Amino acid sequence: MKKIFPILVLWCGAAVFAQTPSGAVSAATINEVNVTQIMGFEGTAKNTKGKLSIQDAALQFQKSGDNPAEVSVASIQDVVLGEENRQVGGLPMTLGKVATPYGGGRVVSLFSHKKFDTLTVQYLDSNGALHGAIFELVKGEAESFRSQLIAKGARVIQAENKAARQNAPEVSSEGK
């Protein structure tokens, strides 16, 4: 018992020190979502799966096991949400559907689709060049992520333009 007690104290101490930094990281990470980067995020290949997060003042995309690629939130010019619908299963499923007799593949297609959200981020790099990145998110997650980006300082142009367009006819009709 006398031998076990100091070991236990040391182990607990080590555990406490080990917890502190990871706790700090989780506090800095506002949100983290699983995404598929369809295209456009600098330093990342097309159709890469990974995690999208907001770290301090940067939008970060990290493929598991790789170094994260990040973009300053202040450089973001526009964040737009979208909704898409696609067939699941990829090429094997497509071949299976083609091979199904009596048009059974078509019936399978009716049920083998999935809705997802898209998050389109337009940002400027250090040279002022425009980039556009498209991410695929699980349905319902994009809205909250976008509002967090806006809260962190990301600009939104499209919504302003739409509001302006909606207001424009009213103004002109009032003018007449």
Place this chain on the structure above:
Amino acid sequence: MKANSKFCALAAIIVMVILALPYQLVAGAKSSAANKSSKAQWSLQVDKINPGDVDLESAFQVAIYENLLDELGKTKQFKQVFRSGDRNANAKDVPNLLLLKTTVQKYTAGSETKRAVTTVSGATKLNVLSQLCARDGKVVLELTVEGDVHFFGSNLRATHNLAKNVAKKIKESTLPDPSPVASASVAEGAASDATAKRPLSR
């Protein structure tokens, strides 16, 4: 003995030809490379996609823009391909610059599920007007290009097909020689500067 000497002479000629051939090939390749490098080449800046009057999703606009940058870079027809707003594409550093303006003319939203179920309906179709302009705004080349997805692939694949078609059409068409156009545009710019300055001098 005579036959032996003839054979030796023939062998010597063959050896000489074989030895001389690689040098000729290398020299030819070098001269063609020198010709290519001496000929001025256009650089290209891809402008942001203009949706026009079409209600095109932002994801599609961004996908067209990014795919255009990819596909036009692959053609190696241009010395450099710049993004919209890139400060490196200034007149001082890049005198032979063309600007690619893309305006969406038609867009038919499709559905991957519809395509999979019916085969004949649900196609995503895009039709754009692509204009290559010089620095002074003069249109050098104008193309109407389409990009569709009829059977397999997601809706965004239409943007990839469109960008591929734009790059292919630009590659097939002949662009004017960069130096005269660039110098003319610079001269015109100088002239317009002069006319703009004239009233001030009065």
